Amino acid sequence: MDFGHLDLNLLVVFDAMFRHRNVTVAGRELGLSQPAMSYALLKMRAAFDDPLFVRVKSGMQPTPRALGMVDTVRDVLQRIQSGLLSPAMFDPASSNREFRIATSDVGESFFAPPLMRALRSHGRHLQLRVFSLTPSALEQQLESGDVDLAVGYYPDLVGADFYQQGLFTSHFVAIAAKDNRHVKGKLTMTRFLQAPHVDVATPGRSQEIILRHMVEKKIVRNVPLQVSRFLSLLEIVSQSDLIAIVPRETGELFRNARGVAVHALPFDSPTFRLRQHWHKRFHDDAAVRWLRALVHELFQDLDSPANQQPLPK
Template sequence: MDIRKVDLNLLVVFDAMARLRSVNRAAEAVGLSQPATSAALARLRLLFGDALFVRTGAGMKPTPRALELAGPVHQVVETISTEILQQAAFDPALAHRRFTILTPDIGEIAFFPRVLQRLRQEAPNVRLQALSLPRKAAAEALETGAAELAVGFFPDLQKAGYFQQGLFKTSYACIACARNTTVRERMTLRQFLAARHVVVRPEGREHTFDRLLEEKGHHRRVMLELSHFMSLLSILPGSELIATVPDDIATAVERHIKIRRIALPLRPPPIEVQQFWHRRLQHDPANKWLRGLFHEVNRREANEGLPA
């Protein structure tokens, strides 16, 4: 028998007949009319080459062949109903798994602390892995399953096949060591460009502030380029360098070292922070829970800064 020619709906009718021994009751159980159920029974008899259920004074009685089939068919119907067609569930309290989140090091600072607090309470055996990739590699990582979620500024993911959800909007701040006397708290554009800059450019990523300067034809005096924002904690103290960084980084840095903020001489572009996931995970219960947690914990109102 070629399984490709078998209508699995017939097995549902067979299972109902085997349990209820009545065409009318089987029809009611599977949601078919009595004539449609009788027609399905006729097709089953043809398929198996057996009468299967014979009408007697005591009702429809199964043949020996039907009795042999009853157990396996019921198991198949139950498996399809409960394991294949039933929406999978995800219980974070019982889950033992790891989720990989694409985010730059600014994301590790801004997003993970409050998420970890919730995990300790709600999902003690769920682990997170932060992964920093060039923006153009993020799409492939989400598509292949190497990562479940991307959180941050990912303009390359704003395309078909990927869902996105806004968390908050922020901007840039210029910071310097509190003892840096070479720069004023307010500078002209000329003074700003002539100052000694340290620039943080994570591998394969650029900032919209860099793009703004490039579009306007402005060139800073860059003395040092770094790959990680937290290196500023050891670079800025005692130096004459200034750094223009996302506002969350400025807030995180000033929690550890004494800095002062310098007014930018041009209006910085906004940074729209979002989370992204691939369409194949849109209905996945685990991913729904994960992105729901990130959104609930990390979304902010307008002008709200990095939480303590």
């Protein structure tokens, strides 16, 4: 028999007939009428060149050919059900999956520790890899599956190819050494403009927001130093009279570290929404879907009043 011409629905009819040995009962289970069941039996007999089920006093009994087929038929049906028809499942407790997320350099310090703790609490063999990528490289990595999620501020990841989910809203603060002579306990606009600043130029896009905002407000600063990483600010600010503008989460990381203080800006700060992004190819991937739910659970309420600690005065 040519396998390409086999109607796999006949295997379902075969299994029901083998279990019930009754055409009417088997048809009722499958939702098929008596004529439809009779037609299916004719097709089965022609396909396998055997009667398969013969009517006797006790009902429809299987032929030797049917008895020899039953285990194989049930194995095929079970494999189709579990491998094709059942939704894919992910069990973190038994998985050694390596999850890969992209975020900014400071995002590594903010997102990775709580995420890794949560992963380890669900499965001791789960792994995490964190990357910092340019926007163009990030799109390619998400599409290929080399990166599972991008977490942070990524305004370029839009369009039909990408999904996104909001996590929390952030704004900007200033950091300075506690003994910074320009701040003197409170950062006023005059002191802000007089103080020397250090800026960060990274592939991340959040700093563009505050820079554009200050241009619109005609706020001109003295910026003698520019660096490429947020994390270098901790050493620079703590050992100089420079101040820096950073996202609030960065300020929280640096709060009280090595003599660094966090201050509200002397003008209204713009806000921006941090999100998790993923490619449509992996929208229904069970492991990535589980990871997205975990990230959302960990970070979704960080902008609520209950989770916003006041800045020190």
